[in-house]
Structures are given as C-alpha cells and as structure tokens.
Amino acid sequence: MAQDAGLSKLETIVMSAIVYAGSAQFSAIAILAQGGGAGAAIAAAALMNSRFLPMGVALAPSLRGGPLKRGLQGQAVVDASWALAARPDGSFDLRLLFGSSAAQYVTWVSGTAIGALWGGALGDPKELGLDALFPAFFVALLLNEARSGRARGVAALGALIALLLVPVAPAGVPVLVASFAALVGLTRRAREAVLESQEAEGEAR
Amino acid sequence: MSTGATVIAGCALVTFAIKAAGPVALGGRELPIWFTSVVVLLAPALLAALVATQALADGDEIAIGADTAGVAAGGLVAWRTGSIVACVLLAPAVTAALRAL
Numbered sequence: 001m002a003q004d005a006g007l008s009k010l011e012t013i014v015m016s017a018i019v020y021a022g023s024a025q026f027s028a029i030a031i032l033a034q035g036g037g038a039g040a041a042i043a044a045a046a047l048m049n050s051r052f053l054p055m056g057v058a059l060a061p062s063l064r065g066g067p068l069k070r071g072l073q074g075q076a077v078v079d080a081s082w083a084l085a086a087r088p089d090g091s092f093d094l095r096l097l098f099g100s101s102a103a104q105y106v107t108w109v110s111g112t113a114i115g116a117l118w119g120g121a122l123g124d125p126k127e128l129g130l131d132a133l134f135p136a137f138f139v140a141l142l143l144n145e146a147r148s149g150r151a152r153g154v155a156a157l158g159a160l161i162a163l164l165l166v167p168v169a170p171a172g173v174p175v176l177v178a179s180f181a182a183l184v185g186l187t188r189r190a191r192e193a194v195l196e197s198q199e200a201e202g203e204a205r
Numbered sequence: 206m207s208t209g210a211t212v213i214a215g216c217a218l219v220t221f222a223i224k225a226a227g228p229v230a231l232g233g234r235e236l237p238i239w240f241t242s243v244v245v246l247l248a249p250a251l252l253a254a255l256v257a258t259q260a261l262a263d264g265d266e267i268a269i270g271a272d273t274a275g276v277a278a279g280g281l282v283a284w285r286t287g288s289i290v291a292c293v294l295l296a297p298a299v300t301a302a303l304r305a306l
Contacts, residue, residue: 011209015216028216038208042215049223051251056227058247061240063232070232071225083252090245129300132272135259136279136296140289142252143280151249158250159257166262178254185242194242 012116013109024048024172048172054179055082062092076101080134083141089197150190157181275300 015025024045032041056074059082063070076098085097146152158178165174184190236244260276262268279296283289 008209011213015213024216024220028212032208032212038211038215041212042219045216046219046223049220051255052220052223053226054247054251056224057231058227058244060227060231061236061244063228065232067229067232070228074224074226074228075221077224079255083248086248088245090241127301127304129272129275129297129302129304132260132275132279132296132300133293135256135272135276136283137289137293138252138256138259139276139280140283140292142249142256143283144287144289145252146249151246154246155249155253159253162254162257163261163267166258166267167265171265174258175251175254178257179247179250181250182243182246185244185246186239190246191238191242194238194245 009116013113015112047170047176050172050176051079051179052077053176054182058086058090059092059097061090062094073098078104080104080137083138083145086141086145088145088147090194148193150184150193154181154184157184271300271303274303 028041028045032038055077059074059077060070063073065073073094078101081097081100081104082092084100085093087093142155146155158181161181162174162178165177169177185194256276260273263270275296275298278299279292282295283292
C-alpha cells in the first residue's frame with residue numbers, strides 16, 4: 001500500500017521504525033495515494049494520533065522523573081499497551097506498558113519489513129478476519145475495565161459520540177472527541193465515589 | 206527532500222509531540238480529586254470509541270459487516286468466560302468464516 005503512494009521499500013520500513021503509530025501511518029499514506037500533498041498527509045496523521053493526548057493525560061500521574069524522562073516514557077503509548085496497562089483505579093502498570101509496547105514495536109517493524117519486501121506473496125489480512133482482532137481485544141478489556149454503572153454509562157456515551165462523528169469528521173477526531181465523555185467524572189457524585197475508593201484503599205493498607 | 210521523506214519526518218515529529226504532551230505537562234505530581242475522577246473514566250470512553258469506530262464503521266461510513274459479528278461473538282465469550290485469549294481467537298475466526306461463505 002505504501003509503495004502505491006510512492007514510498008520506497010526502505011522509506012516504508014523507516015516510517016514504521018520512527019513513527020510507530022499504525023493508524024496514523026495508514027492515514028498519511030492514504031492521503032498521498034489519493035494525490036494529496038505532504039502537508040495534508042501530516043495533518044491527517046496528527047488528527048489520527050490526537051487520541052494519544054487524552055491517553056497521555058491519563059498516564060501522566062503514574063510517571064515519575066523529570067519532564068524529559070516523562071516525555072520519553074510517553075512515547076510507549078499505543079492503543080493496546082495503554083489499554084492493557086490501565087488499572088480500574090486510574091493508575092497504570094508501567095512494566096506492562098513498556099513490556100507490551102516493546103514487544104509490539106518489534107512485531108510492527110518486522111511485520112512492515114516483511115510486508116514491504118514480500119507483501120505480494122501474503123494473503124489478504126481481511127480474508128483471515130484480522131481486522132476483527134483489535135476491536136475484539138478492546139471489547140474484552142472494556143468488559144474488565146467498566147465494572148461500575150458510571151463507567152458503563154461513559155463507555156456507551158463515548159461509543160455514541162464516536163459513531164455520530166464518523167460520517168462527518170476526519171478520521172481520528174471521533175475517538176478524540178469521545179474522550180470528553182469522561183467529563184462525567186466532574187459531577188459531584190463521581191468525585192465522591194473516587195474519594196471513597198481511595199479511603200477504602202488507605203484503610204486496607 | 207522528497208515528499209516521502211518530508212511526510213515521514215513530519216509524522217514522526219507530530220507523533221512525538223502528541224505523545225509527550227500529557228506526561229511532560231502533568232506528570233510526577235499528585236493531582237486533585239476532580240482530575241483523577243475524569244482520568245478513571247477516560248479508559249472506558251476511549252476503549253468504547255475505538256471498538257465503535259473499528260467494528261461498526263469502515264472509513265467515514267457506518268458499516269455493519271462480518272467483522273461486527275466476529276467482534277460481537279468475541280465479546281460474548283469474553284463476557285461469559287472472562288477469557289481475553291478466547292475472545293481474540295474467536296473474533297477473527299468468526300469473521301473469516303462469514304467472509305468465506
């Protein structure tokens with residue numbers, strides 16, 4: 001696909017190695033393939049990646065060290081490892097985050113290399129149903145994550161916002177705007193629930 | 206620079222900046238209760254939005270297809286058994302089987 005857009009095999013592999021954000025790479029390349037310019041391609045990638053902003057905000061309180069160290073640690077965020085490392089109390093399992101991101105990085109770069117060099121020889125990933133793998137994984141994590149009624153309500157609201165925006169907004173924006181569903185947490189009852197769970201945790205120690 | 210190299214460098218820079226922003230601006234300190242209360246709910250909101258945009262849409266249009274059924278089957282198994290592994294194995298299998306029909 002990248003080569004249809006005019007990228008060389010080497011450029012395709014380098015892109016995976018230094019950008020490491022699959023959906024952003026795909027959207028940038030789709031724009032190039034449609035004849036769009038470099039500016040439009042980069043803008044599409046930025047919009048697609050905008051969901052990493054709220055993910056980074058959520059992760060921030062779990063990170064230690066100076067701003068430079070935290071900024072570098074933030075680079076480990078990709079959808080699957082971020083979701084896997086998220087604990088129901090809002091904190092993050094950093095070892096799980098870095099471990100799963102490192103494993104995915106190796107897979108992603110080597111997968112790109114295989115695709116770029118021998119892509120024609122492989123079957124269509126859609127025929128194997130692989131496009132259902134990530135959403136299924138996220139469903140399983142969501143079931144684990146959304147234990148309270150409030151969390152389930154926010155999940156439903158987030159999905160609704162995203163679906164309403166899909167036909168009208170550029171790719172990436174629906175997921176970003178869906179994060180605003182979490183503002184339900186500003187209500188007094190949601191804050192009291194967090195206080196109670198923190199106090200319960202404090203007593204347990 | 207060629208268009209390809211410009212796009213790669215540009216994408217690398219904006220991705221780095223977006224991923225660094227939250228941790229640099231907000232990390233390493235205790236945050237107020239209202240903030241924690243929102244952060245706790247970010248995961249369900251974002252996960253549900255990712256599921257919706259990947260399983261119920263195709264590009265910029267709403268699309269119910271074999272992948273929707275596969276994800277639903279996987280979700281059902283995850284809900285009944287709690288097994289993430291069974292879920293991610295079943296979903297592509299159901300999707301591929303429906304497409305092969």
